[in-house]
Amino acid sequence: MAKNLLIVESPAKAKTIEKILGVDFEVKSCFGHIRDLEKDEMGIDVKNKFAPRYIVPEEKEKVVKELKQVAKKSGEVWLATDEDREGEAISWHLCEVLGLDPVKTKRIVFHEITKPAIEKAVKTPRTVDMNLVYAQQARRILDRIVGFELSPVLWRKMSMRNNLSAGRVQSVAVRLIAERERSINAFHAASSFKVDAQFIAEDIQNKKVGFRAEGNKYSGVGEAEAFLKSCTGARYTVSDIQVKPAKKSPAAPFTTSTLQQEASRKLGYGVSRTMLLAQKLYEAGYISYMRTDSVNLSESAIGDIREQITTSFGADYVHIRKYKNKNESAQEAHEAIRPTYMDREKVDIADGQKLYELIWKRTMASQMADAELEKTIAKIDISTNREQLTAQGEVLKFEGFLKVYREDRDDDEINDEEESESMLPPLAVGQILDLKLMKATERFSRPQPRYTEASLVKKLEELGIGRPSTYAPTISTILKRGYVEKRDKEGVKREYRVITLQSDKIKMVTESENTGAEKSKLFPTDLGLVVTDFLMQHFKDVMDFGFTAKIEGEFDEIADGKLKWNSMLDEFYVPFKKDVQNTMDNAERIKGERELGTDPESGKKVVARMGRYGPMVQIGDVKDEEKPRFAKLKNTQSIETISYDDAMELFRLPRTLGDFEGSPILVNIGRFGPYLAHDSKFYSLGKEHDPYEITFEEAEPLVIEKRKAKEERTVKLFEKEKIQLLRGPYGIYIKKGLRNFPIPKDRQEKAAELTIEEVQKMIDEAIANPPRKAPRRKKSS
């Protein structure tokens, strides 16, 4: 008898399941979605109740062809795509493509790849849930409409580049980053003085040890100083001691989002790197599926973890826990991310060991006992005033899960008030303490930190925007579009005051610290800011942080059969299309203009704005008789924050430095950075020279040196044809205009002897046989 065919989404899963199911089944994978809306006219017949037009994308033709062939010779076809909205839709598309009846075809689901789960699933097949399919279809069509209607609005209204895009997810992601930047720019640090005392006491071995106690916070320097003064000559007495037990619990096992966050905090990985390594670990069979929003672990996994904890640390350390997902938007088609076998400690994946260890530790910790602590709080009276100091100590009584793992926190979660967990020497009520030093240190409130890739993912997940499979690609998109940049920011020096009381003497000193430094953070570009403002102004609904949550509610209603998918779309589309039309017809072009002041020389206005080639400053207007002057902003400058002085500084270029061999040396910043120009030739300026500061004396030898290097690079020149033979890092090549062509290896040696005819022939051959590139999308007919 012919085998049955079971179709799953992931090929790695197919292998495992085939082993479990045995000889009755052949298991194949469809590699995710196999059909999508065609691109022409959005692939939607809006006037005909949003009827979708689906096609098999070119890159999926091979998979579909193979599935068709196998299906033909198989017995029954079983659909085992993921148990979520997208998975249900994939099953339906498979029915459509393979000519199966969705009412009769067997559909099974499981969210863990274990023998009992799969065997149980096979015993209880259902059929495709069309309401869930309609919910997915509504999701797909709405996203297509938003993306393909909004993006062209940007192409029309922005004078800049033409590959701009907007969408339900990416535009809100950029908005988050834009608003964070503005809140940081608007932030004013408030200062206060925090009192902190250092005492000496004896420990158990009668050794003198130091410990710290905290005092109050004072908003002004006067108040802080007055307090310290009031402590001169005081006696410090322990007035109260409280000892309280406390405990800490482990974090839930990893989901995609929490894995990305921890890999970012602990290993410094960007989200794409994390996902790439996780994919490799998954494919090698070392971890469970890495794109998941579930914190659930299978029964067999929990058994495995329990055994591993018992062997490694003892039964005392086991505490089996069921975690619940906080996130309502979670669809939980898979398990949490965990090792497949807990007894494996090493993996042979390049660069994968650290990530694997992180997953292993987190998984172990999640099923381990609480850490038990003992907190001691001692109150210390001051004889000369009515204030009190507080010393806090913490002793770890039982390590529990901390034996293997502790979760890191983001900057914005670290509370200033929280004290470092240190030990206290044994103290007794009534005990008199020796003061070594009391300090009141000036501290400043901090703005919210900029987003990292991972903290942005966390925020998006909280808002229910995006899915585990799209977090990393979304960040790549907004970076690629130039809405956002990932970079470091150097801190600035800031002075702070410290008042000390020591040996009954008060002193005030000023110290300095570095503040505001950030590493690998997301900054909005001017383009991102300007586009966000525009979308906020004209498409407030789609840009709302609650928009996705709102439509998700409606998709759920569709899935429950309470709402028709095309009426839901109609409800959204009618007002949306009106906004699009209205914006197209009436909105002004996006400029993001900001007036900075007046040019003292010409008396004309100085403005910063978006130009065709990016952010710039401009003196005068195009309507003036005299042409306006333009200058490009530096990478770190922004239309929103550039000062008048910094703007005027930009107009110091181009500068003429002086004459050399009868023609002037010019310095300027061009498309490819700072350069020197001399005798209609150009020489790039390295980072070691500042175009604003470089002198003629420095520039002259540079011109000579760079000219010589350029000459040495030129092997041969065909002046009439404007063709050069140049020496590059990979050998000699042909340069014609902007295009480069290779010279075959066997002709490299005597390249200088090549004739123009031979060179021309090489060019023709190179054009006729272009290097094979990634398969290009054919237009489907």
Next chain:
DNA sequence: CAGTGAGCGAGCTTCCGCTTGACTT
């Protein structure tokens, strides 16, 4: 390579979500 800063309006771009290779360098 090193100008430009707006507009002709050819022909192009664009979304989110599910999955991996097969392309370069």
